[in-house]
Structures are given as C-alpha cells and as structure tokens.
Amino acid sequence: MIISESELLNRMSPERLRHTLSCAESAVKLAERHGADEKYALDAALLHDITRDLSFKNQLKICREHDIILSDIHKKSPALLHAITGSVIAKTEFSAPDPVCDAIRWHTTGRAGMTLLEKIIWVADFIEPGRTGEHVKAVRDAAFSDIDRALLLGIDATIRYLILKSGYIDTDTVEARNEVLKTRKELF
C-alpha cells in the first residue's frame, strides 16, 4: 500500500477514512473486472481524497508552492481544488506514478480522454458501498458490465444535481460526458 491506514487517519476524518477504504475496495474490484492495473487503482483510490479535509487556505498554499495557476472558479471551490492538490501531494510526497496522479486529478470533474484507470476511480468514488440513492444504484449496476455507461449515468446524475442546486458545472465534466456520447453512440 502506498499509504497506511494510520497515516490516512492522520490526514482525514474517520468518516473520510471509511469512504477512502470503501472506494479502494470498489476500485480494485473494478480494475480486476475491466483489466486495469490493480495496484494503480488501489493507490489512486487510497490517495484520491488525501487533501479533502485540509483547510481551503492550506490547499491554496500547496498550489502556490507548486506554481499551479488556478482559474477563478478553482479559487472559490474546495470541492474542485482537492483533486488538484491531491494529485500534487500524491506526486511530491508519495512519488505516485503519473497514471495514478492523473486519476486523482480528474476524480471529481472527469475530462475528455479519460483513461480506463481514471474512469474506474471516478466510478468507484461514486458507487462505494457507503453511497446511497436510486441514481447510485443505477451506476453501481452498470459499473461491472460497462464502465462507460456507468460513467455517463454518474455524470448525468451529477449534472442534474448541480442544476437543481444552481451549482457550477465544470466544462471538463461536460467534455467528459460528450466524449462518452461520441465514442459510445450505441449507448443512447
């Protein structure tokens, strides 16, 4: 393991640790099912929320220290920022390989051109056993047979949720959705 349970607990709440470990379990199962690298899936899931419980101020500090230029939206959104700072910490503190850092970087918004590992981490984060609700069940049902379909259902549910609460929809999320539609026309 790239990080121990006790080290995770030093950096996050017990509830976040539970989510992280459940996400790791789902990610490894999905990697096994879809033929992705299981160690990468495990490491990316274990580190995906490594900065989620850091203060916003400390996350901005990480960005400054690593010369990361943030958009105005990122400067206001802890939910989006933790994917960026998480991937930085994965690289600098844990020497995680690039595919793992990329899976962490895109686990919140998705993006066009997602790798299989990136899709697996996005979906595992969405379906881990602690997540509940009708829309989660549909994604979970699809996840082991068709990862693209699961991703699309999950993105659709996320966009619907963001619209309902008048939230910002990241353009990367829209691009991730459109690419699945383009490459898997038969799905819909």
Ligand SMILES: [Fe+2]
């Ligand atoms: Fe996250």
Ligand SMILES: [Fe+2]
């Ligand atoms: Fe998460």
